[in-house]
Amino acid sequence: MASYKDLATSAGDGGEKNLAYAFSLNGVDWAATIISIGALAGLTTVVMVLLMGQNRVLFAMARDGLLPRQLAKTSDRGVPVRISIGVGVVVAFLAGIFPLKELTMLINIGTLFAFVLVSIGVVVLRKQRPDLKRGFTAPLVPLVPILSVLACGWLMFNLTL
Structure with missing residues (x-):
């Protein structure tokens, strides 16, 4: 579909070449768009699962006394709001720096x-x-x-x- 030379990424060229790029090289832009949307959806779900998993681990640690127990308090619906906000702030901070x-x-x-x-x-x-x-x-x-x-x-x- 595309030569490996066309997909090679040189330093500072602005981005990684991927499957969507290979489709674009062959003029199949509609498939490149679908692949890009799928990649975005996949990355979004991975990030959401990582955040939910981190919340769950920290909640269990706080409930077991390995972190301050105040973090284990939940809302009326059973959501550990303090941990969720804390993880969100830390992740947003790290995403802004690195x-x-x-x-x-x-x-x-x-x-x-x-x-x-x-x-x-x-x-x-x-x-x-x-x-x-x-x-x-x-x-x-x-x-x-x-x-x-x-x-x-x-x-x-x-x-x-």
Whole structure:
């Protein structure tokens, strides 16, 4: 559809080339528009899920006493308003300071680090708490969690490539 040379991005050219760009190169602008709208919708839903997930984690931490308990108070509808506003303000502040490329790298690193912690947790819990009831079992423990830690670590350190 497009040569890799046409899709290569040089420093300072104003943006990354993507699938929508490839369609535009071939004169199929209506498909490029649909792809761009889909990408925007996809990014929006990812951001919303990340924000909702962060609110939920902070709410649980405040409810359990790991953060000030006042943050765990909810509205009449059960929404943790204080945490939601706090997370929104912090995210808006960070989005205003850091370039988008840096933020996406930080989000990717944070997600991969969470996977590393979960993988380590699987091995630790198997050793320290073999009596816990599990909804499912991970195959080939500790091999798969160790491979997961190595793969996620490799991805974290090579994101810029």
